[in-house]
Amino acid sequence: METEIMASQSILVVGGAGYVGGHTCKALATAGFRPVVFDNFTTGHRDFVRWGPVVDGDIRDAVAVADAIRSHDIAAVLHFAACAYVGESVTDPQKYYDNNVAGTLSLLRAMLNAGCSRLVFSSTCAIYGQPDEVPIGEATAPNPVNPYGASKLMVERILSDYARAYDIRAIALRYFNACGADPDGEIGELRDPETHLIPRAMMALQGYIDDFQIFGSDYSTADGTAVRDYIHVSDLADAHVAALRRLLDGQAGGAYNLGTGQGFSVKEVLDAIAAEAGEALPEARGPRREGDPAALIADARQAQDVLGFSPKYSDLPTIVRTAWAWHRRAHPRRNAEPEQR
Numbered sequence: 001m002e003t004e005i006m007a008s009q010s011i012l013v014v015g016g017a018g019y020v021g022g023h024t025c026k027a028l029a030t031a032g033f034r035p036v037v038f039d040n041f042t043t044g045h046r047d048f049v050r051w052g053p054v055v056d057g058d059i060r061d062a063v064a065v066a067d068a069i070r071s072h073d074i075a076a077v078l079h080f081a082a083c084a085y086v087g088e089s090v091t092d093p094q095k096y097y098d099n100n101v102a103g104t105l106s107l108l109r110a111m112l113n114a115g116c117s118r119l120v121f122s123s124t125c126a127i128y129g130q131p132d133e134v135p136i137g138e139a140t141a142p143n144p145v146n147p148y149g150a151s152k153l154m155v156e157r158i159l160s161d162y163a164r165a166y167d168i169r170a171i172a173l174r175y176f177n178a179c180g181a182d183p184d185g186e187i188g189e190l191r192d193p194e195t196h197l198i199p200r201a202m203m204a205l206q207g208y209i210d211d212f213q214i215f216g217s218d219y220s221t222a223d224g225t226a227v228r229d230y231i232h233v234s235d236l237a238d239a240h241v242a243a244l245r246r247l248l249d250g251q252a253g254g255a256y257n258l259g260t261g262q263g264f265s266v267k268e269v270l271d272a273i274a275a276e277a278g279e280a281l282p283e284a285r286g287p288r289r290e291g292d293p294a295a296l297i298a299d300a301r302q303a304q305d306v307l308g309f310s311p312k313y314s315d316l317p318t319i320v321r322t323a324w325a326w327h328r329r330a331h332p333r334r335n336a337e338p339e340q341r
């Protein structure tokens with residue numbers, strides 16, 4: 001019998017030069033797909049593009065996206081492109097609704113024009129706002145408390161309306177706290193400015209910031225600091241491959257939480273970082289950051305059941321070890337000698 005050799009399918013990874021998109025390109029290549037990055041490099045990194053070709057472009061340019069889909073014979077789109085700073089979304093909502101919502105409408109127009117109908121979308125636990133109960137299941141009523149979360153919820157709504165009306169099938173993946181770095185050390189988390197707990201703590205250890213603080217010690221949690229569900233970026237990447245396969249198999253779209261179901265407090269995360277680095281962090285405690293809920297923990301059983309989601313790297317020591325290995329390279333220690341005044 002003749003064996004049919006399938007050419008590897010090309011997947012357009014919009015925002016593929018960023019943190020989660022970059023790791024997902026590696027997972028796609030490992031799984032036998034050909035990732036084609038489409039990115040405007042506002043927050044992305046050229047040296048994160050390692051597993052396939054790149055098209056420089058903006059998702060708000062529907063003609064450029066449609067051209068990329070046609071010229072690379074794209075089978076499906078993974079959509080990571082967005083602005084993703086919660087605080088900035090409050091002070092500059094226009095930027096968020098323009099890039100995240102209008103940008104996605106433009107991307108969808110390009111997909112419809114070019115005949116590409118499968119999409120995996122990066123959503124977030126921010127769509128839930130400040131829910132009263134954890135763990136948070138997908139049926140929890142969404143109630144975003146900032147324009148970033150609102151923009152992601154709007155896109156989810158658009159995707160379900162488009163799925164009903166047009167030939168579009170989409171899976172939204174609602175990540176909780178993405179963290180860690182590629183276990184092989186190829187890429188990691190690199191932003192400017194950096195607002196996230198783990199990279200900020202590591203930048204403080206390496207002498208890059210001197211204002212690191214624990215935001216709030218008076219939450220109703222075991223040690224008073226806020227609790228989050230930290231999910232390793234490589235596990236997120238694998239979940240994207242699983243969601244993609246489901247869509248390419250012709251199965252239904254939907255929305256799935258991605259987390260571990262286990263929460264760690266800020267204090268517990270910092271203790272794990274100190275243990276890995278062999279060095280204590282400054283114990284500076286500041287006020288709560290506005291809009292931060294006390295605890296966000298995922299109920300990710302639907303992702304386990306439907307996508308076979310089974311995190312491999314999301315134990316706290318592995319998260320911290322991979323992040324620290326990357327950060328020491330991205331931010332070599334500086335200011336070893338205290339400045340003379």
Ligand SMILES: NC(=O)c1ccc[n+]([C@@H]2O[C@H](COP(=O)([O-])OP(=O)(O)OC[C@H]3O[C@@H](n4cnc5c(N)ncnc54)[C@H](O)[C@@H]3O)[C@@H](O)[C@H]2O)c1
Pocket residue numbers: 014015016017018019020021038039040041042043044045057058059060079080081082083084099103122123124125174175176177178179
């Ligand atoms: N990092 C997290 O903890 C987290 C949690 C939940 C959801 N998300 C979502 O996951 C996605 C990826 O997040 P990330 O942390 O990797 O962010 P990131 O900033 O590292 O990546 C975003 C990428 O999209 C590109 N981009 C932005 N706007 C674009 C546009 N108009 N056209 C083309 N490219 C554009 C950027 O240059 C960058 O490469 C985002 O949609 C974010 O909202 C992230």
Ligand SMILES: O=c1ccn([C@@H]2O[C@H](COP(=O)(O)OP(=O)(O)O[C@H]3O[C@H](CO)[C@H](O)[C@H](O)[C@H]3O)[C@@H](O)[C@H]2O)c(=O)[nH]1
Pocket residue numbers: 084086124125126176177178195196197198200201212213214215216226227228266289292
């Ligand atoms: O310097 C810091 C930075 C953060 N924190 C605390 O650490 C916890 C985690 O904060 P991150 O900024 O790392 O993450 P968030 O939980 O705020 O953000 C996550 O959820 C957001 C929605 O609420 C977005 O989806 C975002 O992309 C995602 O990382 C929070 O309690 C925060 O107050 C500190 O104590 N000090």
